[in-house]
Structure formats: C-alpha cells, structure tokens
Amino acid sequence: xxxxxxxxxxxxxxxFIEEKIELENMSLPWNxxxxxxxxxxxxxxxxxxxxxxxxxxxxxxFKENWFVICSNYFNDPFFIDVSEINxxxxxxxxxxxxxxxxxxxxxxxxxxxxxxxxxxxxxDRPLLLEKLKNEFDLENELWNEVYENVLDDEDGEx
Numbered sequence: 001x002x003x004x005x006x007x008x009x010x011x012x013x014x015x016f017i018e019e020k021i022e023l024e025n026m027s028l029p030w031n032x033x034x035x036x037x038x039x040x041x042x043x044x045x046x047x048x049x050x051x052x053x054x055x056x057x058x059x060x061x062f063k064e065n066w067f068v069i070c071s072n073y074f075n076d077p078f079f080i081d082v083s084e085i086n087x088x089x090x091x092x093x094x095x096x097x098x099x100x101x102x103x104x105x106x107x108x109x110x111x112x113x114x115x116x117x118x119x120x121x122x123x124d125r126p127l128l129l130e131k132l133k134n135e136f137d138l139e140n141e142l143w144n145e146v147y148e149n150v151l152d153d154e155d156g157e158x
Contacts, residue, residue, distance in 0.1 A: 016108050021115040024122050026073035027145045091142045102141045
C-alpha cells in the first residue's frame, strides 16, 4: 500500500521536497524526505516506525489523507491534505497523540514562495521582521512563532 502512494506522488510535491528550502529559523522546515523515501518519512506520523502500526484514523490522531512533506527542527510536521484539490499546507506541533492542524498556506507552491521570501531576507533581520509583519498572517500560530523567533534573535544580537 505504501509504495502505491509513492507512485502517485504529484510532481508539485516532488518539486517541493527536492528543492529543500532550509532556513535558520528552527520553527520552519529543516528536514525533507527524498522522493524515493517519501513513505519512510511518514514514520511517527502515519505509522509507528518500530511496529509499523497505523497511527491514522482516530479522533485527534493523524488523518489518513495527511502526508508530511517536511518537518521543522523539532520534528513538527508540515503536511498536505490530499483530499483537498489545491493541496494547502498545514502545520501541527507534537502534542500527546493529538494533532491540531493549522493551515499555513493556500497551496504547496505558495508555501514554497513564502519560504523563499524568508530565506532571501534571513541575513537582514529588520527587513525580514518588516516582511513578516506586513505580508504574513501573524494571527497564525506558525507565522507568529516565526516572527517571535526572529525578534528574539534580533534582541539577542544587540
């Protein structure tokens, strides 16, 4: 079954994971699967790596139609819901067997663009803070965390 899923991996997902946009901010993607190891990357989210037990389906658990496309430094997943046509990107923090998804981007291409914008400004913290403040939804749990991390880094350098 897992190999069937890999065979159906859409090109836009392959493009995203092959691009591997790595950022300094630990809340943003640090870990990416390779296209040929995409299913292995689902371990700990969709299935137990040791027992191979399915971890999807129950209330609060990872959903059957969610697939992790990358994770941050803390292994919190960024994932897509394949039942949604535009493939919006979600984020969830690890939490005692209960996943609460937060939509962070309207689709995988927009998410990639957001990461590239942040990457481009990583060395210019004031400009990055301005961009995050003006162009990202800081009411969103993830983007607020990213903003606060940059702000903390800025304060620590002074």
